[in-house]
Amino acid sequence: MEIEGSERTPPEAGEVRRGLGKAFFAWLLAHGGGTDRRLYGARKRLLLGGLSGTVVEIGAGAGPNAEYLGAEAGASGVRWIAVEPNVHFHPRLRRAAGARGLDLEIVGGVAERLPLADASADAVVSTLVLCSVDSVAGVLAEVQRVLKPGGRFVFIEHVAAPEASVLRRWQRRLRRPWGALADGCRPDQDTLAMIDRAGFARVDAERFHLRAGLVAPHVAGVAVR
Numbered sequence: 001m002e003i004e005g006s007e008r009t010p011p012e013a014g015e016v017r018r019g020l021g022k023a024f025f026a027w028l029l030a031h032g033g034g035t036d037r038r039l040y041g042a043r044k045r046l047l048l049g050g051l052s053g054t055v056v057e058i059g060a061g062a063g064p065n066a067e068y069l070g071a072e073a074g075a076s077g078v079r080w081i082a083v084e085p086n087v088h089f090h091p092r093l094r095r096a097a098g099a100r101g102l103d104l105e106i107v108g109g110v111a112e113r114l115p116l117a118d119a120s121a122d123a124v125v126s127t128l129v130l131c132s133v134d135s136v137a138g139v140l141a142e143v144q145r146v147l148k149p150g151g152r153f154v155f156i157e158h159v160a161a162p163e164a165s166v167l168r169r170w171q172r173r174l175r176r177p178w179g180a181l182a183d184g185c186r187p188d189q190d191t192l193a194m195i196d197r198a199g200f201a202r203v204d205a206e207r208f209h210l211r212a213g214l215v216a217p218h219v220a221g222v223a224v225r
């Protein structure tokens, strides 16, 4: 089932986004005070720690995943390509890469149209991004195009609550104001179903819950091309 409104017309490749709202969002995310590590650290160590080669991260934000991709975390020789349309994140990404000794290239475009060659990535990473891209199907098609055969799409995303639940009702009800406050995020999106039917050879995922109100239900996993 396609969630209403989850497919907007994607912007042109290479588009960068800037402005007061985007700068505030970048500041907010960068000042989480260790929240990301507390909520996701164990799963990120497990899923990201062993990656190597060319790792493309879509919606890399302020770079909270750098610490799991650096050599100290167990990842080896990672070339980190960060796709991030919000330019206010870019200096933070550079600092995060510098602190972890990561070889970073920033791509200022959107994940719906990755300016990368077919079968050029060993892994693609997405943490808390698919809820706010313009076209989930478009992004997943691009992820598969740029992955090498056998390459891994590693994801951690918050998702819709079960269909008949009270939380799902609230996710639907508050979708618009939530999206306005949280940079276009859709709390009621069944992202795992979208990944499942995107055409990967295999999808291994776990569902888990965090104490995070409207966005409590999560999925984490790996889809293999």
Ligand SMILES: C[S@@+](CC[C@H](N)C(=O)[O-])C[C@H]1O[C@@H](n2cnc3c(N)ncnc32)[C@H](O)[C@@H]1O
Binding pocket: 029, 036, 058, 059, 060, 061, 062, 063, 064, 083, 084, 085, 086, 089, 109, 110, 111, 112, 126, 127, 128, 129, 132, 133, 134
């Ligand atoms: C909630 S933040 C998550 C940032 C980071 N991945 C993290 O785990 O903290 C969502 C990110 O996706 C980016 N984003 C939104 N739409 C995008 C798109 N179409 N393509 C790539 N990134 C996008 C935003 O600029 C933002 O950095």
